[in-house]
Amino acid sequence: MSTAIYPGSFDPVTSGHLDVIERARQVFGKVIVSVAPNERKETLFTTDERVEMLREVCRGFSNVEVDSFSGLLVNYALTNKATVIVRGLRAVSDFELELQMAQMNRCLTPDINTVFLMTTTEHSFLSSSIVKEVARLGGSVTGMVPPVVETYLERKFKLEPKSKQRAAGGISG
Ligand code: PNS
Numbered sequence: 001m002s003t004a005i006y007p008g009s010f011d012p013v014t015s016g017h018l019d020v021i022e023r024a025r026q027v028f029g030k031v032i033v034s035v036a037p038n039e040r041k042e043t044l045f046t047t048d049e050r051v052e053m054l055r056e057v058c059r060g061f062s063n064v065e066v067d068s069f070s071g072l073l074v075n076y077a078l079t080n081k082a083t084v085i086v087r088g089l090r091a092v093s094d095f096e097l098e099l100q101m102a103q104m105n106r107c108l109t110p111d112i113n114t115v116f117l118m119t120t121t122e123h124s125f126l127s128s129s130i131v132k133e134v135a136r137l138g139g140s141v142t143g144m145v146p147p148v149v150e151t152y153l154e155r156k157f158k159l160e161p162k163s164k165q166r167a168a169g170g171i172s173g
Pocket residue numbers: 007008009010036038071072073074100101102104105
């Protein structure tokens with residue numbers, strides 16, 4: 001049974017990430033979705049919040065575990081006896097950085113392979129950053145993130161929950 005790690009910032013998890021998780025869990029025996037405290041940029045959500053959201057979203061998936069890690073990804077993969085790193089690819093623009101990371105990881109640990117899964121075209125424009133920007137400015141991100149994430153975003157940006165807005169006649173549908 002092969003174990004794959006799907007690492008990322010997941011700040012927050014989007015419908016695009018969820019699509020990759022669903023595909024990965026069909027291909028690998030076990031998938032560990034693991035949150036990295038991002039070294040390169042500040043995050044909106046704490047590591048614990050990002051893990052909580054992912055746990056909620058992956059609740060029904062028997063072969064998916066949610067965790068967090070710090071330090072080198074390849075060391076974390078070795079500790080968890082994972083032989084594969086899964087990454088999602090949306091567009092050509094993702095490729096350069098992904099290639100660099102995959103090659104660095106292979107250089108560090110040749111036995112671990114990076115496997116890329118293509119995100120569905122429906123979600124190919126989605127990123128955590130664009131979702132946060134839209135949510136911060138009060139736009140709807142329904143369908144772009146799992147419902148639990150919408151609630152976390154509303155709370156973070158102190159927006160009225162959709163149910164309240166609807167009751168006040170603010171939104172329809
Ligand atoms: O969702 P992101 O921000 O694109 O994920 C990037 C991530 C967390 C996968 C990457 O930054 C990572 O692997 N960080 C762990 C540190 C590490 O191992 N760096 C060297 C290899 S790239």
